[in-house]
Structures are given as structure tokens and as C-alpha cells.
Amino acid sequence: MAEEKTQTDLNNNSQAVFPYPGKTSSNVWNHFGFHKLNIEGPATRDNLDMAKVVCKLCGKGYANKGNTTNLQAHLDATHRQSIGMKKNLGMQKQPTISFQRQIPKLSTEKRDKTDDSLLKLLVGKALPLSLTENHFFKEFVQELNPGYTVPGKKAVMRALEKKNEEMHNRVLTDLKNAQGVSLTHDGWTSMNTESFDTVTAHLISEDWELKSMVLQTKKIEGQHTGENISKNLLETTSAWGITKVTSITTDNAANEQKAVKLLDWNRFGCYGHRINLVVKKSLNIPEVSSLLKKGRRLVTFFHQSSSVNDLLMIKQKDPSHCRNQNDIGHKLIMDCVTRWNSTLSMLERLIEQMPYITAVANDISISKSAGVTIKSNLFTFEEQTLAEKLVQILEPFLKATQILCAQNNPTMHKVITTKMKIMKFISIADSDDDIIRDVKRKMIDEMNARTETEDFALLGAVLNPDTKGLQFLCQEEKDHAMEILKEQVKNVNLSGKIKIEKIEINEGENTLPQLPSLPSENVIIENDSNKSIVESPAKKMKIMCSDAKWLEDVIIIGESQNTDDDIIENKIQRYLDSQRQNTDTTLTLLEWWKCNEYLYPRLAKVARNILAVPASSVPSERVFSLAGNIVNKKRSRLNADNIDKLIFLNMNMKMYW
Known part of the structure; x- marks a missing residue:
């Protein structure tokens, strides 16, 4: 503010100076005021010369431009001693003692963890992302943790994009390592009369853990014909790098059956x-x-x-x-x-x-x-x-x-x-x-x-050690089940080695702790095209050395003289004749196969494929209710990509978040 001093200022020194009309936030106005335009009128804003500020102590005038910096400087330089001021005292308030608790700042680790919990809340409960900008939600969070600042909608969107990419990579890794993948498929229509297809994948990992995930929720353009469905299914499997589809479970609609037939996949009709x-x-x-x-x-x-x-x-x-x-x-x-x-x-x-x-x-x-x-x-x-x-x-x-x-x-x-x-x-x-x-x-x-898809159900019953004898079926059904099982085992390719943990046993011990009971007779374990003998019970389990391989043709000469069909039949019969040990009664089906995989490696591969096939298409249908919560009247403008991402994150949260 430029300083001005005129002859008029000197002549008006004796004129009364009136205080600032209205409320002020600065103590400077205790020492400055304004002259009247009309001496006889009231001291109101309309009757004061608001364009010029006058010092009450010396009468010096300044142009009023709404800034009190130069006014404070005038008091500090000219009247500090006369009014007992320290520098900038005019703008200071009386010091007070505060007993409020200092709010500690959140560590980076704590902030990241809280952000992640917020994302889980939004995705898990299908809440709108704009909730983070809601005044009442922010107030609630401040009550819980005053040191945490709720991120805005754009920041949440960026975090969800990053989380979606991380989850995508985890799912992709499981699909890549899977021996075979089973799918389910179904379609649904949103409140905007837009049609979507949902595809889920199911597999059993190397550790015999059943994993289920939603792969894609894609908007369908045009009619739900078998051709369009097959095209979308093929695009989905290609995008996720799925090369071997064990089976796909769908309802019994004609377009679903036609789509699977066009793809030449195995199909199981939703039970x-x-x-x-x-x-x-x-x-x-x-x-x-x-x-x-x-x-x-x-x-x-x-x-x-x-x-x-x-x-x-x-x-x-x-x-x-x-x-x-x-x-x-x-x-x-x-x-x-x-x-x-x-x-x-x-x-x-x-x-x-x-x-x-x-x-x-x-x-x-x-x-x-x-x-x-x-x-x-x-x-x-x-x-x-x-x-x-x-x-x-x-x-x-x-x-x-x-x-x-x-x-x-x-x-x-x-x-x-x-x-x-x-x-x-x-x-x-x-x-x-x-x-x-x-x-x-x-x-x-x-x-x-009878339907053509019941072969999977028969295989599933045979691969359950509790029902492998199929005592509840007629002989014709039993024979058919054995035929399709032989065909499945014949097509198994034992690639890689069967992992058998080497456990050291003390010389005085007669059993192998934490190891399934082995048959009393010698068991042939397959390893690629080679076979090795494991004694049971034994004091130690050893991997066969090169000497054993040199003697292999003599050791297994009794089996080598048989045809491939006879060998497969012998392996299946050995599985059917085996008795479930008392220690196995508490094991689940997958835990049993995990413990006995090395005994029946070919059957284990068949079990890993067949037992992963869902008996119903409910996994893809469960998406419908979630989609209804996401695409509602207040969020009807969500585009198809965002719908896909939110469903993908929500449905895969428990396993891959």
C-alpha cells in the first residue's frame, strides 16, 4: 500500500477519527479509523471516508486497499514505545495454554494399511466411490482416527486400478500353473437392459487346494446366440492364457449347449x-x-x-x-x-x-x-x-x-x-x-x-475313496464308469517328477511319522516313463539311484510283459482294492489325494481335473446379486469396464486381495 501524506491530512488532524464500522479480525484497527464525509451525520459506512485510513495517534493517512500490513508497520516503526508494543504485537493475541492432545502423524505403513482397509470396505460392500467425499463419512473417520485423511475419489480410483492389476497377475499365475481349468458360464441383464456374460474358473492347485475365481464380466452386443456366446468364451480364455479347458458347466439352454459344441469342449449340465x-x-x-x-x-x-x-x-x-x-x-x-x-x-x-x-x-x-x-x-x-x-x-x-x-x-x-x-x-x-x-x-x-454329461459325475464318484466301489449302482453303470476312467488314465501324461519328501528316521523307529500308511507289499511309483520300488514299511525313504535304473527292466519284468491296457487296469484295480486307513477318516477328499498322490500318480492327475469341475453353474450366477447392488438406480451410468473391475475385485477378494 503506497503511503500518502497531503495538506488535507495536516488540516484534518484535529478532526475526529471514528472506528472501523463492523467486526474486524485484526487489533490494528484499535489505532486506526476514518473521517466523516458529513460531520453532522452518523458514523456509518455510508458517511465515512472509507477510501482513506487515519492513524488515531498521529493523524497520518493511508489509502485503504483492504490490507493492514503497512498499517502494522507504521505502528511498529512510529508508536512502538508510546503504546508499549513489541514488534507485530498488534496482530498477536494473548498467549493461551492448550491442554489438547497433540495428534500424532500416521506412519507410512499405517496409512497404507488404512487405505487398503478403506478399499476393501468400498469394494466388499459395493459402496459408491463418492462415499470418500461425503462430509458425514469424513467426520466419522476423524472421530475414529484424527490423524488419517480420507483420500478423494480420484485417488481411490487410482488405488483400485493398481489393486486390480495386482490381483489380475495373481490369478494369471494360478491359471498358468494349473494342470487343467474348469469354467462356468451364465448371462444376466442389468437394470439398464444391458446384457452381460460372466465366466468363472475353477482349478485344484499343486498343493491340492480348490481355487475359484471370477475371470470376466463382459457386455454382450447383439443377441445371445450360440455363436456370440462361443466367441466371447474364446476371447476370455485367450485373454487369460487358458489353453486346456477340462469342462464348462452351464445351464441346459439351447444356446449354451450350441456354444460349447462349437468350441468342442466338454460340458457338464448344471445339476x-x-x-x-x-x-x-x-x-x-x-x-x-x-x-x-x-x-x-x-x-x-x-x-x-x-x-x-x-x-x-x-x-x-x-x-x-x-x-x-x-x-x-x-x-x-x-x-x-x-x-x-x-x-x-x-x-x-x-x-x-x-x-x-x-x-x-x-x-x-x-x-x-x-x-x-x-x-x-x-x-x-x-x-x-x-x-x-x-x-x-x-x-x-x-x-x-x-x-x-x-x-x-x-x-x-x-x-x-x-x-x-x-x-x-x-x-x-x-x-x-x-x-x-x-x-x-x-x-x-x-x-x-440319462444325459451325456453324467460321465463326469460317475468319474467323481469313483475318485472318491469312500464311494469308489459304486456299490449303489447296477453292474452296467459300474462297467461304464470303469471304461471312462480307463480312457482318462490312458490319456494322462506324467510330466515332471513326483515329489516325495525325504524324511530321516531314527534307527530305533519302525514307522514313518506324518506319512500315510503304505500297503504291506511293494508299491511301484511312476516317475515320467521310469518306475521305482518303494518298500513299505521302511526305516528310510530313498530316491532310486542310477544302479536301480540299470536293474529296472529286471525289477519290473512282470509288468513290462503286459500291454498298456493291462497296466492301466492293474493300477485302477490296486486303487479300488486299497482300504482306507483309520488315520484317513478325518481327511477331506482333497487332503486324502494330497497324501496318496505318490501312490496313484496317474489317477491323481485325473482327480485333479475332474474334482475341480463344479456340479452347478451357481458360481457365475452368484455374480447376479452382486451386480444388482453395483448397478443400481444411483449408479446406473457405470460403464462396462468399471462394472467388470468392481465385480472382479469383489468376487476374488477372499483369495487374491
Whole structure:
């Protein structure tokens, strides 16, 4: 601010100086003010010469440009002694003592860990990234950790890009090291009527760990024809470097079957969909259809009338009607035609709530038309009995679906045993009435209908040491299972060496600790094209030296005279004749194969491929519910690439984050 001193300033020294009109933040204005324009008027902003600032002590004037730096300098240079000031005292406040805790700065390691937890929260709960810029969220974080600053949306996007790349590389490494990869595929439509395809991969690692991952969620352009689906599947496998597809599990839609046929891949038809079709067809009986229609009309009426539904809640709490405290608060359930499990849920809830529904129908407070509607759809005694019997028949199918749709454990080895368990429940009994007989007969016919994809299920049962004998199947099925197993073993190429850990044993010990029990007779272990003898039990396990290789043709002369088919059959028979040791009873299926891989190396390779095949396409269908949370009304403008990344990060978080 340029300093100005004029004759007018000198003449106005005796004129009164008025304080700054309004609130000020600087103590400088205690010593400066303004002259009036009209001496007789009030000291307001409109009547003060706001263009010129005047020192109250000496009358010196300065142009007022909104800056107090030169005013403070004037006080320091001219009036410091007269007013007892120290330098810059005018802008200082009285020193205070603060008892507030000093907020420590976060270390780089702690900040990175907190950032990573924030990313997990956003991705794991499918929250919008803009949450990090929300005032209330920032305030909440500050309460938790005042030293942490929430990153902005752009920073979060960059961090997710980096995390996506890291996870992509981890998945790529597992796929590259896999002996074989199984896939599942299904399609879904977003709320924006955009079609997407989801592909998941499943493999068993060298350490016999089942790994499942979502590979890609890709937007489909055009119709869902078999040609378009096969093209997208091929692009996905090529992008991930998958050269060997053991099998792909899909539903039984015609376009899915055609797509797999065009690719010349092995296909397993989703057993969950098959169960759905079995139940759906078996319930297509006039008496059962009439019962279900009445149930749906009741549910619809209670859903549409809030007053009637409220009365139902009251009747549930009424001691004169309440049969079970667990019934309180239960609303009626509407079934979905494409999901038979919902039909079971609807029938179970109607049976449970029928006494309360009857009480509502007889209540005088409801309208006459409402009472007539409810009474006309109430179950008769015969219909109530039929509904209870249907529930008993359908419950095993629900249990079977839960078993075969598991994702964290192998399921292919359970298909045949689950099927046989269902057949036991739906066997026709002498006490069954005609309607139940018709339902069961249709179920049995549908369950016995053989499909070309059941070979995987037979292989899975044989490769389970608990069911390898297939005692529950007829001889024809057993022979067929042995034929396809021989074909699989014949195609095995033992590349690499079988890893056998060398364990030193003290001379006084007679057993090998932490090692599976070996057969009493000598066992031939395959290593590429060579074979070596391992004595069991033994004091030490040794890798065969060159002398043993020189004698190999003599050691195994009995087997070398056999044909390849005989050798394979002998290996399979040895596996079938082996007894599961007592120590094996606590092992899971994959743990058993991990312990016995060196005994049956060819069969182990077949098991690693077959047991990785999912029995249902549920892994890809699970993406649908997540996608519904990501692509919602508030995030409807997400592009396809971001949808793919968010689904990829979320679904693979537990294993690869």
C-alpha cells in the first residue's frame, strides 16, 4: 500500500477519527479509523471516508486497499514505545495454554494399511466411490482416527486400478500353473437392459487346494446366440492364457449347449437346473396346480391389502390363536415359477400360517368381500394334507441343491450319491395316495433320464475313496464308469517328477511319522516313463539311484510283459482294492489325494481335473446379486469396464486381495 501524506491530512488532524464500522479480525484497527464525509451525520459506512485510513495517534493517512500490513508497520516503526508494543504485537493475541492432545502423524505403513482397509470396505460392500467425499463419512473417520485423511475419489480410483492389476497377475499365475481349468458360464441383464456374460474358473492347485475365481464380466452386443456366446468364451480364455479347458458347466439352454459344441469342449449340465426341471415337471399335475394357484391367490391378496396383513400380525400374537412364538412376525411368501425352492417356501409358510389366516377370514372387522376372498382360497383338509406331503417330498431336493451348489469344496463327487439319496426319498410306498404316486412317478422318470454329461459325475464318484466301489449302482453303470476312467488314465501324461519328501528316521523307529500308511507289499511309483520300488514299511525313504535304473527292466519284468491296457487296469484295480486307513477318516477328499498322490500318480492327475469341475453353474450366477447392488438406480451410468473391475475385485477378494 503506497503511503500518502497531503495538506488535507495536516488540516484534518484535529478532526475526529471514528472506528472501523463492523467486526474486524485484526487489533490494528484499535489505532486506526476514518473521517466523516458529513460531520453532522452518523458514523456509518455510508458517511465515512472509507477510501482513506487515519492513524488515531498521529493523524497520518493511508489509502485503504483492504490490507493492514503497512498499517502494522507504521505502528511498529512510529508508536512502538508510546503504546508499549513489541514488534507485530498488534496482530498477536494473548498467549493461551492448550491442554489438547497433540495428534500424532500416521506412519507410512499405517496409512497404507488404512487405505487398503478403506478399499476393501468400498469394494466388499459395493459402496459408491463418492462415499470418500461425503462430509458425514469424513467426520466419522476423524472421530475414529484424527490423524488419517480420507483420500478423494480420484485417488481411490487410482488405488483400485493398481489393486486390480495386482490381483489380475495373481490369478494369471494360478491359471498358468494349473494342470487343467474348469469354467462356468451364465448371462444376466442389468437394470439398464444391458446384457452381460460372466465366466468363472475353477482349478485344484499343486498343493491340492480348490481355487475359484471370477475371470470376466463382459457386455454382450447383439443377441445371445450360440455363436456370440462361443466367441466371447474364446476371447476370455485367450485373454487369460487358458489353453486346456477340462469342462464348462452351464445351464441346459439351447444356446449354451450350441456354444460349447462349437468350441468342442466338454460340458457338464448344471445339476441345480436339472433338479429345478425335475420338480417343475413333477408338480404339473391338475390337483397340485390347483393347490398352488389357491396359495398364490392368498399370498397376493395379503400382499396387496395392508390392513388385512396387519390383522394377520395381530392374530399371530393373540394367545387364543398363537401356536408357536416363532410364528409371530412371519409374512406369507410368494413363489417364483422359475425357482422351485420358492414354491417349497410358499407351501411351508402357508401350512404354518393357515390357522391365523382362518382367524382373519372369520374376523368381523374385515369387509365382507375380503372375507369371501380369503375363505374361497383357504385349504381344505384334503388340500392341507396334500401340501404337507408335498413339502416332505420337496425337502430332499432343497438339501440336494444346497450340497451341489457349494463353492468352497468339490461337488462333482457328490452328484451320484445325492441322486441316489433323492431316489430313496421319492420311492413309491404302499401308503401313498394316487396324487403323490403320480408326483413321485414323474420325479423318478426325470431323475433316471440319462444325459451325456453324467460321465463326469460317475468319474467323481469313483475318485472318491469312500464311494469308489459304486456299490449303489447296477453292474452296467459300474462297467461304464470303469471304461471312462480307463480312457482318462490312458490319456494322462506324467510330466515332471513326483515329489516325495525325504524324511530321516531314527534307527530305533519302525514307522514313518506324518506319512500315510503304505500297503504291506511293494508299491511301484511312476516317475515320467521310469518306475521305482518303494518298500513299505521302511526305516528310510530313498530316491532310486542310477544302479536301480540299470536293474529296472529286471525289477519290473512282470509288468513290462503286459500291454498298456493291462497296466492301466492293474493300477485302477490296486486303487479300488486299497482300504482306507483309520488315520484317513478325518481327511477331506482333497487332503486324502494330497497324501496318496505318490501312490496313484496317474489317477491323481485325473482327480485333479475332474474334482475341480463344479456340479452347478451357481458360481457365475452368484455374480447376479452382486451386480444388482453395483448397478443400481444411483449408479446406473457405470460403464462396462468399471462394472467388470468392481465385480472382479469383489468376487476374488477372499483369495487374491
